[in-house]
Amino acid sequence: MELITYADSELMMIEVASRLAGELRQALQSSETASLAVPGGTTPGPIFDSLCGADLDWDRVAVLLTDERWVPEDSPRSNTRLLRQRLLTGKAAVARYLPLYAPADTPEEGIPQLAEAISGVLPLTACLLGMGADMHTASIFPGADRLSEALAGDAILVPMRAPGAPEPRVTLSAPVLAGAISRHIVITGPEKREALERARTLPPEEAPVAAVLKGATIHWAES
Numbered sequence: 001m002e003l004i005t006y007a008d009s010e011l012m013m014i015e016v017a018s019r020l021a022g023e024l025r026q027a028l029q030s031s032e033t034a035s036l037a038v039p040g041g042t043t044p045g046p047i048f049d050s051l052c053g054a055d056l057d058w059d060r061v062a063v064l065l066t067d068e069r070w071v072p073e074d075s076p077r078s079n080t081r082l083l084r085q086r087l088l089t090g091k092a093a094v095a096r097y098l099p100l101y102a103p104a105d106t107p108e109e110g111i112p113q114l115a116e117a118i119s120g121v122l123p124l125t126a127c128l129l130g131m132g133a134d135m136h137t138a139s140i141f142p143g144a145d146r147l148s149e150a151l152a153g154d155a156i157l158v159p160m161r162a163p164g165a166p167e168p169r170v171t172l173s174a175p176v177l178a179g180a181i182s183r184h185i186v187i188t189g190p191e192k193r194e195a196l197e198r199a200r201t202l203p204p205e206e207a208p209v210a211a212v213l214k215g216a217t218i219h220w221a222e223s
């Protein structure tokens with residue numbers, strides 16, 4: 001992995017957006033389509049604000065989440081809601097959005113159909129990830145009920161229930177995330193930096209982010 005540190009997070013967000021746009025643009029030179037997976041949570045909003053204005057053929061880009069909370073789109077907990085407000089707007093409004101949520105009571109009911117659509121855009125051209133201080137990434141949480149299924153195997157999407165997550169989640173599996181042609185992890189603050197250093201010494205069962213670190217670029221700003 002490569003670690004890039006930034007003087008401030010505003011600069012970092014602009015730089016990450018510009019790298020993602022460059023990678024998509026480059027992929028679209030040799031392929032008809034490209035795919036971009038992005039996280040929800042509180043960190044990536046400013047990246048989306050910048051990326052949605054990038055000059056590229058967004059109508060040839062499939063956009064999806066790395067993970068979603070199993071809630072309808074109008075819930076404040078919905079990552080799709082964040083994406084619609086801040087990424088799938090401006091120039092990026094014409095991108096093809098592949099949801100990770102369907103209106104079913106449980107993720108188990110919705111996943112087969114959702115995963116089929118996603119299988120058509122793999123491997124991911126670019127993948128942006130966040131990380132929690134507990135070393136989870138996407139919705140692959142330490143202590144989650146289906147952790148081993150999410151860390152290894154053929155599953156594209158895995159339903160997840162974890163002590164730290166208030167509602168059921170659905171997540172791209174670690175092999176799908178690790179299979180992305182480019183991978184960026186964005187973190188801020190000293191707590192997450194320490195967690196990252198710890199994750200480098202631990203197995204993915206204890207520190208799920210460890211499963212996607214190889215070959216990734218980590219972007220870190222102190223504040």
Ligand SMILES: O=C(O)[C@H](O)[C@@H](O)[C@H](O)[C@H](O)COP(=O)(O)O
Binds near residue numbers: 131
């Ligand atoms: O839906 C989510 O919550 C995310 O996709 C998740 O994996 C997130 O990236 C981390 O939890 C970091 O979250 P913050 O950026 O809010 O710290």
